[in-house]
Amino acid sequence: MTDFLARHWFALSLPCAVGMAWVLPDLGSADGPLRTATSTRMGVALIFLAQGLTLPSNALREGLSRWRLHLLIQAFTFLVFPALGIALDRLAGAGLPPDLRLGFLYLAVLPSTITSSVILTSIAGGNTVGALFNAVLSSLLGIFATPLWVAWLMKTGGHRQPLGPVIAEIVTLLLVPLVVGQLLRPRCAGWADRHKKHLGHLSSGIVLFIVYAAFCNSVKQRLWTQHGPEVLLPAAAGIVVLFGLAMLLTEGLARALGLQRPDLIAARCCAPQKTLASGVPMAKIIFGAHPGMGLILLPMLLYHPLQLLVCGALASRWGRQAGAEGSPAPRGRPPGGAQ
Numbered sequence: 001m002t003d004f005l006a007r008h009w010f011a012l013s014l015p016c017a018v019g020m021a022w023v024l025p026d027l028g029s030a031d032g033p034l035r036t037a038t039s040t041r042m043g044v045a046l047i048f049l050a051q052g053l054t055l056p057s058n059a060l061r062e063g064l065s066r067w068r069l070h071l072l073i074q075a076f077t078f079l080v081f082p083a084l085g086i087a088l089d090r091l092a093g094a095g096l097p098p099d100l101r102l103g104f105l106y107l108a109v110l111p112s113t114i115t116s117s118v119i120l121t122s123i124a125g126g127n128t129v130g131a132l133f134n135a136v137l138s139s140l141l142g143i144f145a146t147p148l149w150v151a152w153l154m155k156t157g158g159h160r161q162p163l164g165p166v167i168a169e170i171v172t173l174l175l176v177p178l179v180v181g182q183l184l185r186p187r188c189a190g191w192a193d194r195h196k197k198h199l200g201h202l203s204s205g206i207v208l209f210i211v212y213a214a215f216c217n218s219v220k221q222r223l224w225t226q227h228g229p230e231v232l233l234p235a236a237a238g239i240v241v242l243f244g245l246a247m248l249l250t251e252g253l254a255r256a257l258g259l260q261r262p263d264l265i266a267a268r269c270c271a272p273q274k275t276l277a278s279g280v281p282m283a284k285i286i287f288g289a290h291p292g293m294g295l296i297l298l299p300m301l302l303y304h305p306l307q308l309l310v311c312g313a314l315a316s317r318w319g320r321q322a323g324a325e326g327s328p329a330p331r332g333r334p335p336g337g338a339q
Helices: 002-007 009-023 036-054 058-062 067-095 098-108 115-124 128-156 163-194 196-220 223-227 229-256 261-270 279-287 293-324
Strands: none
Touching: 002 009, 009 196, 009 293, 036 163, 036 196, 036 279, 067 098, 067 128, 067 229, 067 261, 098 128, 098 229, 098 279, 098 293, 115 128, 115 261, 115 293, 128 163, 128 261, 128 279, 163 196, 163 279, 196 279, 196 293, 229 261, 229 293, 261 293, 279 293
């Protein structure tokens, strides 16, 4: 039980953060004692500074040769998955609250994870360097691709989203701290690598704080009394369908491209994944003090534990298969953090 709690503390803490928002909404509201309108912005910058400190700069150089793997993962993350989300929204989104529909679309245009996808690939005996390359590249591309997608989706839905201020916020709170972290890495790499676990826990804690603040504002705006708990069931069902289709599409495209087993596993572990660690801070920047932030974040909060649970079980199975075939998989354990 202790080991289980240590590995999955973040996923278990998410509902606690939401529950705290119901009990103490005034504390975490935008104008409350914690001044979350400002403190969450500082937290966003700190998350990306930590990412810059811990991202291995040589991962991009070492992984360039596996172009089919990179093409599949990046195209799936920023083209195929968004197209899948839009198609499902056209088919079944009319019956959902507008903010929840926006949350599903926002989830679809997020970048992939960093830590989770790489660790899962390692456990499964896949191309870990290729997974790391694509995780880093996806994180960098997502800084610009995700807000561009959101601006276009909101415009087509009849909502106007000024792109200039969003890009300025993205550059200030995401890109600049990330670059500063990378510039500091040559001097701080040893310290950052030794304390990578603690930096990850710090980032996860900040994400929990941002989730708490978002739901505090939703409770204060009486969002949940307007829609009621029946919103949760269709949201959960939609997440299961979306994740299942993403896994099937990834498998089909990877086999169509003729990827060898190590690259096939990397594609399976990277393409269907969506980041919570970057998704929550970016939502804070893109949507600001949107009263429906709780509903916007809900699909992402449901998708995160599902992808860890399913991909973790599959990665363990693939790793055992690799060992049975005579090529033992690297040892590791599934992640429990926010990535």
